[in-house]
Amino acid sequence: MTGQLVTLDAMVTCSSDPSGGLGVSFFDGSELLATAPVSANGHSWLTTGFTATGTHDITAAYNGDDSCSASNGTTTITVSQAPSPPANNPGCLLCGLIDFQVGDIHNEVSVNSHNVTRIHK
Template sequence: MSRWQRWRFWKTAFFCALAAVIGLASPAAALEPSTTSVTATPSTAAVGAPVELDATVSCPEDPSGGLGVSFFDGPDLLATVPVAPDGTATYDTTFATTGTHTITAAYNGNDNCAASNDEATVTVSSSPTPPDPPYGFCVLACGGVINFTVGNIDNDVVVY
């Protein structure tokens, strides 16, 4: 066999093998598209007040399993929680700083559903100022042993 014939043989063998690999390879499973929506309840809160973050994932297939939904406050990861078979994921949090917090719920996908995400905002204000305390009320009897002053943040108890 001449050099030219050997080169032609190996070139043909290579392309036949490549075609066989491509032809016999199983196609990659196509992921169904998903959509994610997120809500924050309440959307305005004071520092330290509880806020419930609810994500809903819609996908023609079951969106549960996989890596769940990751909740972010800006770039900071708050938590990753599992997705229920009905497509819901919930996380309760509080905020330590005032301002507008951009919350992202990122569905991480699973074997059937592609990843998706959505954003919501939570406006956090400083703790409300307590009202001026009233003169207080007496327990047991006016001028009694224990006198409470209501309304201040410390709730002082004076024992005589």
């Protein structure tokens, strides 16, 4: 969904440690999102969010080094629109009653359908 963070994970397979290279560049189509380092076990992660709905062609391009060849891979993800809250009254987002007691002190916290919070002593 738009605005929601996702973590992209690219795996570099090489007979030696791939972390000495220039990292993995993540692209959304032709737009560079970021370049992230590669760990010794070959993983490279990027946490990002998308503002545009629809399909996104994500490419992870490993830049290579002296012992590991450059490589890339592409996948397609679909981003949907985040749901809109109802117009005038979002209803009860978190309704209910919480009852807690510390020693001789007893309190209740309630949230009603208008999202009004009250502390009862």
